[in-house]
Amino acid sequence: NAGVTQTPKFRVLKTGQSMTLLCAQDMNHEYMYWYRQDPGMGLRLIHYSVGEGTTAKGEVPDGYNVSRLKKQNFLLGLESAAPSQTSVYFCASSRGLISSGYTFGSGTRLTVV
Amino acid sequence: QQQVKQSPQSLIVQKGGIPIINCAYENTAFDYFPWYQQFPGKGPALLIAIRPDVSEKKEGRFTISFNKSAKQFSLHIMDSQPGDSATYFCAASIKGGSQGNLIFGKGTKLSVKP
Numbered sequence: 001n002a003g004v005t006q007t008p009k010f011r012v013l014k015t016g017q018s019m020t021l022l023c024a025q026d027m028n029h030e031y032m033y034w035y036r037q038d039p040g041m042g043l044r045l046i047h048y049s050v051g052e053g054t055t056a057k058g059e060v061p062d063g064y065n066v067s068r069l070k071k072q073n074f075l076l077g078l079e080s081a082a083p084s085q086t087s088v089y090f091c092a093s094s095r096g097l098i099s100s101g102y103t104f105g106s107g108t109r110l111t112v113v
Numbered sequence: 114q115q116q117v118k119q120s121p122q123s124l125i126v127q128k129g130g131i132p133i134i135n136c137a138y139e140n141t142a143f144d145y146f147p148w149y150q151q152f153p154g155k156g157p158a159l160l161i162a163i164r165p166d167v168s169e170k171k172e173g174r175f176t177i178s179f180n181k182s183a184k185q186f187s188l189h190i191m192d193s194q195p196g197d198s199a200t201y202f203c204a205a206s207i208k209g210g211s212q213g214n215l216i217f218g219k220g221t222k223l224s225v226k227p
Contacts, residue, residue, distance in 0.1 A: 004156075033215075040122070040219060041219060042119075042202060042217045042218055042219035042220050043157070043202065043217040044217075045215075090156050090157070092156075096208075101147055101159035101162065102149075102157075102159065102215060103159075104149075104156030104157050104158065105156050106154070106155055106156050107154075107155070107156055
């Protein structure tokens with residue numbers, strides 16, 4: 001009963017490097033989301049997916065790409081990391097019904113130096 | 114119009130006090146108002162939620178009050194405990210946020226002193 005699992009939990013990147021954050025959920029949820037959390041800014045949506053093979057932009061999509069090749073996985077990619085992308089990244093999933101809540105992972109703390 | 118404004122940014126209360134966190138919104142299409150609780154180093158977790166057809170909802174020591182005409186809602190924590198110390202986020206969505214439209218407030222860091 002893992003829920004939403006994010007890997008890695010911590011990462012330090014140099015400016016210009018690339019990396020992929022992996023999110024996996026075992027609840028058979030249709031919808032998945034990537035958020036970033038910065039001090040004083042709350043949670044801001046980067047990209048989301050309403051089903052396998054679909055993705056859409058959120059509030060702050062620039063500099064990120066995503067893929068949803070399998071229903072249970074949602075990948076977030078940084079092609080050329082910038083210091084402004086230093087943040088804590090959260091993945092979430094939901095059933096997408098009116099009163100369904102989001103289940104969040106425990107986060108990935110990314111530092112770009 | 115898509116914003117959810119949350120206040121205060123931080124709050125300190127004594128054990129047993131009743132912290133109140135307020136949120137306001139503009140978009141009348143919002144139909145679901147959840148609150149999330151986040152402990153340090155953890156992801157947010159759904160705490161309690163309300164639909165706009167009711168004015169109040171209680172779950173244990175947590176109560177949401179909803180004022181549709183004022184477009185405001187608030188979280189009250191009765192008999193607060195040090196274990197309630199966390200960051201609280203209000204949010205609002207249309208149709209469960211399934212189209213990426215779960216909008217979060219900026220959060221309130223609550224500290225409950227023993």
